[in-house]
Amino acid sequence: MSAIAAAGTVLLGHAHAAADPVRGGQVFVPDSGIADPDMAGVIANTNVRVFVPRGGMDQVEPPSMKRLREIEAAAANSPKNVPFPNYYYLETPASLACVYALVPTPLAGCNPYSTIVNASGGAHAIAIVDAYDDPTAAADLAFFSTQFGLPAANFQVVYAAGKKPAANSGWQTEEALDVEWAHAMAPNAKLYLVEAASSSMADLMTAVGTASQLVAAAGGGEVSMSWGTGEFSGETSYDAAFTTPGVVYFASAGDSAGVIWPSASPNVVSVGGTSLSRNPSTGAFQGELAWQQTGGGPSAYEARPAFQSTLQATVGAQRGTPDVSAIADPTTGVWVYQGGQWWIVGGTSVAAPVWAGIANAAGHFSTSTAAELTTVYKNTTGFNNVTNGDCGPYEGFLALGPWSFCTGHGSPNGASNK
Numbered sequence: 001m002s003a004i005a006a007a008g009t010v011l012l013g014h015a016h017a018a019a020d021p022v023r024g025g026q027v028f029v030p031d032s033g034i035a036d037p038d039m040a041g042v043i044a045n046t047n048v049r050v051f052v053p054r055g056g057m058d059q060v061e062p063p064s065m066k067r068l069r070e071i072e073a074a075a076a077n078s079p080k081n082v083p084f085p086n087y088y089y090l091e092t093p094a095s096l097a098c099v100y101a102l103v104p105t106p107l108a109g110c111n112p113y114s115t116i117v118n119a120s121g122g123a124h125a126i127a128i129v130d131a132y133d134d135p136t137a138a139a140d141l142a143f144f145s146t147q148f149g150l151p152a153a154n155f156q157v158v159y160a161a162g163k164k165p166a167a168n169s170g171w172q173t174e175e176a177l178d179v180e181w182a183h184a185m186a187p188n189a190k191l192y193l194v195e196a197a198s199s200s201m202a203d204l205m206t207a208v209g210t211a212s213q214l215v216a217a218a219g220g221g222e223v224s225m226s227w228g229t230g231e232f233s234g235e236t237s238y239d240a241a242f243t244t245p246g247v248v249y250f251a252s253a254g255d256s257a258g259v260i261w262p263s264a265s266p267n268v269v270s271v272g273g274t275s276l277s278r279n280p281s282t283g284a285f286q287g288e289l290a291w292q293q294t295g296g297g298p299s300a301y302e303a304r305p306a307f308q309s310t311l312q313a314t315v316g317a318q319r320g321t322p323d324v325s326a327i328a329d330p331t332t333g334v335w336v337y338q339g340g341q342w343w344i345v346g347g348t349s350v351a352a353p354v355w356a357g358i359a360n361a362a363g364h365f366s367t368s369t370a371a372e373l374t375t376v377y378k379n380t381t382g383f384n385n386v387t388n389g390d391c392g393p394y395e396g397f398l399a400l401g402p403w404s405f406c407t408g409h410g411s412p413n414g415a416s417n418k
Contacts, residue, residue, distance in 0.1 A: 032170025122186030185357025254295025273328025
């Protein structure tokens with residue numbers, strides 16, 4: 001294993017079984033993502049996972065915009081595929097915008113090595129809420145933007161407690177992921193990273209309040225929360241924190257079977273996870289299915305909200321999660337630049353900021369999460385109905401659509417009805 005991969009092992013700590021059957025590799029869960037059931041409602045955890053290929057991250061890297069244009073020019077002169085050294089068909093901002101039809105004329109296959117048109121748009125503000133400090137967040141976001149041809153971000157870090165928090169390696173990966181992919185989907189939005197003093201629920205909820213004020217003052221927008229905690233009996237008393245007028249809240253549904261909070265709150269858009277299938281020879285996008293490890297299910301404490309009234313036969317009297325979904329499988333993951341190197345990242349921590357960015361770029365700017373979710377549940381267009389895969393306890397939930405405990409209403413198909 002390379003020095004970088006070895007360092008990644010120390011940083012990320014917990015490895016899953018080999019994940020890439022062609023090239024090999026392992027999925028790592030940072031210590032910040034390991035939940036202690038006894039701390040539900042007290043400490044929150046990240047929902048991020050990192051895939052490290054066999055041989056380490058120094059063996060692979062994403063294409064730069066310059067290289068993409070070279071490949072495009074070469075392909076125009078030859079009908080053959082243009083090879084790229086050590087390629088992995090992982091998502092760039094342009095390829096994901098293509099898959100989710102966020103660009104005017106998506107290319108057939110949406111190949112990450114031949115797709116160069118990024119999503120555009122965005123206005124007002126998106127606030128990312130995370131714990132601890134990522135000291136390289138601004139520099140990493142600038143490098144990410146240059147690599148993929150995105151405009152420079154209008155970006156600001158805000159300390160919720162008034163002073164810089166301590167750094168935490170797992171949360172730094174989370175923060176880099178969140179700001180980079182919210183920016184990728186809505187490059188013209190004002191972007192805030194609001195850092196809580198710690199991962200305690202008390203500190204994170206303080207940061208949510210700060211983020212809400214910033215977004216409301218900017219004329220509206222989204223707050224994205226890629227963290228969560230196990231459900232707890234007093235969670236409903238916190239739901240009012242997600243009702244600031246003009247702000248829509250997004251939260252990851254989790255990376256294991258079951259329901260977490262704040263994803264369970266009816267005042268939050270719960271975002272589950274999917275896997276993207278690509279042809280291993282050509283890189284062409286083939287389809288989308290439920291990510292087996294996505295969170296989702298009926299809440300233990302939250303009652304079914306009005307916008308889910310048509311789902312009574314499925315969710316019963318309880319709030320069902322997720323509402324929507326997007327890419328989360330780390331083995332079909334996205335590129336993230338953090339701490340001076342590239343990482344391949346997944347988890348529902350990807351899906352939440354992706355959705356927050358898409359909602360922002362759609363320009364609808366709902367007056368509340370309830371209004372946003374009423375729009376989502378009233379429409380059948382604008383979503384990819386994911387009908388393959390399973391998730392949940394004993395893989396007992398099936399992604400059968402038009403709504404399921406694995407993928408909710410589905411993944412984005414364009415920016416309409418959002």
